[in-house]
Amino acid sequence: MNLMSAELTETQFKKISQIVYQLCGINLKDGKQALVRARLMKRLRALKMNSFDEYMKYLDHDSNKKELSYMVDVMTTNKTNFFREPEHFNYLCDKILPFTKSRRMRFWTAACSSGEESFSLGMLLRENISDIDTRDIKILATDISMKMLDKARAAVYGEELVRDIPPLFLQKYFNKKKQGTANVYQIKDNVRKMIQFGWLNLMDPWPMKGPFNVIFCRNVMIYFDRPTQQRLINRLWELLEPGGHLFVGHSEGLSAVSHKFHYVRPAVYKK
Template structure:
């Protein structure tokens, strides 16, 4: 099947995605949008983008909007990605946290690797973690990625960046025919609360959070959307709380109240 995506259709879909989840699909992304949405056309046995747009605008096609956003979001992630952040967390933040109640939020958790990386470190570096009220909130807009995070089962390739000691301590090896998989153990999963969240919607959680990770997400938003998001993170952090963004992001393009700590790390 070969369906053409016209400029007018691209702009219509781009506007809809922007309104739904804040992703700003710039000019030049037309081929990418077409390639990703072709998966949905094939799944629905729809022959053209004219028919697809008609479907998502109809009452019966409302549930398709979440599938459309799903294929349009980039879900690149890995365990201990951008390791400098985790090193800084362990050396400079966790040793000073003597709260009984500790709250962390991974605001675009994808398939769970970031959240479980954080939780393993909390288990390692907070001696009496079992006696404290510690929770990691893991949210994402992709239902498909959240389903994987809930299962918490990863391939050998996906766990390659995990230190061998952590792999032995916090994962259970599962053999399926000739392939090995690794499942995150309950001692780690018990601290994580996984939930669907569109960052553009009202947020149900009240906070305050000690640390928020929102890494490699804001690059997909335009400046006004980034501005609003940073302000909302500020409001939800405790005084002295930390915000981690991706190393390719930074906050230099938006006005904010945060204190710069080091590249991609800010403090309220």
């Protein structure tokens, strides 16, 4: 069979959707069949399979759940960039950090992808907290994609990904290197040491106890249905300290779920 002609049937699509929903809460709505097929084709090619029938049987016998992990990897969207949604970082620098005198501060980026959000946060903390190296300040960065976490831990970015970073930040917080014939930029150790990267499925029990001063959970809930959003928001509330802040994506306000947060401004909430 020509792989390009491999078809994903409605039954197979529904089964994949159910598996993905149960695994990580992503709601693959009707109409996403072409997208799911396109993304799963990557797995068929990697496994040298010719049909989705073959792949579904392989999933059924995936006793160590390794393929399920790969499947979630290709299903998740990992669009990000440095200082994305800058209004949030401006608010953090202007309205939160100047009024936080505690020696201990904890931040969580709850869907860190390839690390740009977490490193943006680390750079801004170093810029805005003059005595940061004498304080206990750490960032937890988690994601469900092992592939993205590997990229984040390497902390190496091509020229196109750092193009919009202010030149002063690029000079101060990145080491320029050669990778083949291309220039790449690696985050310096003084920022990297602030961040602990870890694998986490937001649907699972969470090992960390908090409390966090600030949680970034941005552009995650758009993939969840309302009951899943509701459960997640309640759990985030529990992990924030009183007065702590939650940042969500600008397309994700909390108006669709019931919550105890105080609305501060678009996509910013306070406990």
